[in-house]
Amino acid sequence: MTVPASTGVPILRLGDVLVTGLLNELDDKTAVAFADELTERISSDGARGVLIDISRLEIIDSYVARMLMELTTMSRLLGARVIVAGMQPPVAITLVELGLQLTGVETALNAEQGLTALGWHRSPQAPEGVLRDAHR
């Protein structure tokens, strides 16, 4: 990995989709480091889609909201589509009260729906043969 884990939040690569999440109590500095790391990873991994789960985020301020909007714009410029998933109702209420409508940010009800929108879906049966099982 070329990018240090500055935010302490893992960014998982699922094919051409990056999956990550925000924790509660996100301070401004961590928010900036998160945006920087994610844009770096979009570029280095050649990601076409990004899923950001914010279901753990219980409060949001205008700084973090703006970070999400800027991150979406930057990602789009890099060719990746960002979906913000799992927003809690109090966060949505706060955003409206702040007058921040997250213009341009795609949202999904939860991470599952977000990942589906990014082109993954649940198969009826798990395929065989892709595992290396320590049993064998």
Add this chain to the structure above:
Amino acid sequence: MTVPASTGVPILRLGDVLVTGLLNELDDKTAVAFADELTERISSDGARGVLIDISRLEIIDSYVARMLMELTTMSRLLGARVIVAGMQPPVAITLVELGLQLTGVETALNAEQGLTALGWHRSPQAPEGVLRDAHR
């Protein structure tokens, strides 16, 4: 959320699959908190599968290796299948040198293959209609 974010690592729920990752420099206390939180989440979310991405883990010790084995056993008792994905070659070498073969732990080359094994797959085209787009 009933479980506090004790480890600072988000656990994403993708339908009946939980997805999480370990960061490098995992100390013993965090490893235990991670295992506790994950088993709680398996139970509360009714998860059938768990994907643990360890691609960021550059070194492993016997404590963390045992945590992964115990976590796998506990998860199986709860009815969930655990896949550890993205192990780096030096970590595999260390495990063999330590005589820890992670018996019972299913592994996958990367998070993408792990998630595929847990029943998600990449669709050729992203479906429409699951998004709420702030543009509209």
